[in-house]
Amino acid sequence: MSNSTTTAIDLKMYINGEWKAAEGRPTIPVINPANGEVFAQLPQGTVADAKDAIAAARQAFDAGVWSDISAQERSEYLLKIADKIEEYAEELAVLETMDNGKAAGESSADVSDAAACFRYYAGLIKAPDGQTYHVSTDIQAMVVREPVGVCGLIVPWNFPLLMSVWKIAPALAAGNTIVFKPSEVTPVTPQKLIEIIEEVGVPAGVVNMVTGTGAEVGNAIVEHADVDLISFTGGTKTGKHIMKTAADTIKKVSLELGGKSPNIIFEDTDLDTVVEYGLGGIFYGTGQVCSAGSRILVQDTIYDQYVEAFVEGAKKIKVGPGNVEGVEMGPLVSQQHLEKVLGYIEIGKEEGATLAYGGNRIKTDGLENGYFVEPTVFTNVTPDMRIVQEEIFGPVVVIQKFSTEEEAIALANGTVYGLAAGVFTTDGARAMRVIRKMKAGITWINTFGPTFNEAPWGGYKQSGVGRNLGTFGLDEFQEVKQININLQ
Incomplete structure (x- = not known):
């Protein structure tokens, strides 16, 4: 795959070990969000x-070309994939920045994490599992884990490479076959990943990639009776549709959906430290992160100081193309998403919130053709405002005021989401009291944002069902079977 910007990259689908175009249909242009230029063409499957693709995956699974090989052999394949990701690390990082717009350092970190994720599951699949039960002198009872079968994997545009890996690595480790659909907005690094999987010799039919729209291709995967599991990361609205549709065939469903994550700041913290964490929590990835700290709750005694320091920090963030040295925040991913975020900023103004900083599209310094928005800060908000309740998925933060611990907890839990939450305080007992009350699947104390392959990732309430990563992420792609052996 070439990463030249002068000739558009010609992307393909990958079905039963063969690369193919979508016959008789126009391609979907893939846009570099930093300059608005088309740099790839995607088949409209x-x-x-x-x-x-589903038929190929079904045939491969039923034939046992992957599920019947040993865990040791599958582990060796995963380790080879990890090695290849590192071999192509520079190319992958460049493509990720062109594809998504994120800062170069963020892209490089994603590539490194992708390799580490394959290595983690390569080790985990060889660990002891299962159980035995002493239920009777005449019966030996045991529990074993088996692959689910054909897995439909649908990933979003905000972490094109990493979200692909979070699903593909455990699905392959468990012995499943795959029908994979990347986002049509950011499909370039996902294709490179599939090229790597082919290069290391994973058998034909085990991994298949179909590209196109969610409404057509994604829905076809979800509806099909031969798909045994759907693992989806994306918006809550789409997640609800998938859950309803999957009910018709009673397939397993894992959903990692939206968030409106609170970051609670108590008065006993170091101001400079909590401001830095607050800035990173919302402006990393241009705010296009499901776990972004988009609601900062600050105790009233330090509220004004925090807001002043936060705004000063926001002003210093260098915005620009992700491949420019020193850039800390890149563009939004697309024109459509730019319009959505700008629309929410207007909603915030109309609702009566105070726009403390930002709120504008950036059209200076050569950025006029990209999808750049200033880091945006709203203050003096109320819990009923849409900008407080709804996921904006951009560099827009609301800073709320609270007085007591009980009020902070109530405000933090006061949305339909429950993905992530953080609390900053030097009082260890208070930190634990608050975290235990948080309706969120991912929580932090005196930090905000770190992710580990070893730890489960997922949410409460309308932030989804099931988990990615860790042993729980492997469990999603396995069935549990009881075996009873007559000893007489």
């Missing part, structure tokens, strides 16, 4: 393409 059809329902027929999805069915072909």
